[in-house]
Amino acid sequence: MSSFFSTKHIMAFSGKYQLESHDNFEPFMKAAGLSDELIQKGKDLKSISDIDQNGDDFKVTVTTGSKVIVNCFTVGQECELETLTGEKTMAVVHMDGNKLTTTVKGIDSVTEINGDTIVNVSKNHYMMIDGFL
Structure with a gap:
């Protein structure tokens, strides 16, 4: 019995990526708690x-200007x-497959690899607290 695996799958996300664009940056960052x-x-700034x-x-490792954030994780843990x-x-x-998903502090994040491009879509969740949003 032989088993085969695709190294493309194992290393699919590895690489260095430069931010090309971001939509709705200001409202999203404000909701995420940035001043x-x-x-x-x-x-x-380009990260x-x-x-x-x-x-x-x-x-x-995400470098934005002089700020560097390093996160290490194992999928599913x-x-x-x-x-x-x-x-x-x-x-x-x-x-x-080609998507990484997580929820951090009420923000859903989906990072998808598409060829040599990574697209990250993040969404804030709001909960109605008194009938008005």
Whole structure:
């Protein structure tokens, strides 16, 4: 019996990526808890994401200006992740094919690899507390 595996799948996310564009940056960052001052500084900075994948183990280094955030995780296991505000929180990252998904502090994040491009879509969740949104 022979078994085969695709190294493309194992190392699919590995690489260095430069931010090309971001939509709805200001409202999203405000909802994520960043101050207006940090949002204004950050909106014109280009970040670099360096992803090192070894099977289900990931090391993600995001450099934005002088700020560097390093998160290490194993798919499917609870881990500590640092947010853009520098806060650390517990989360579980899941992988489904070419997508990584997680929820951190009420924000759903889906990171999908498409050829040599990574697209990240994040959504905030709001809960009605008194009948008005």
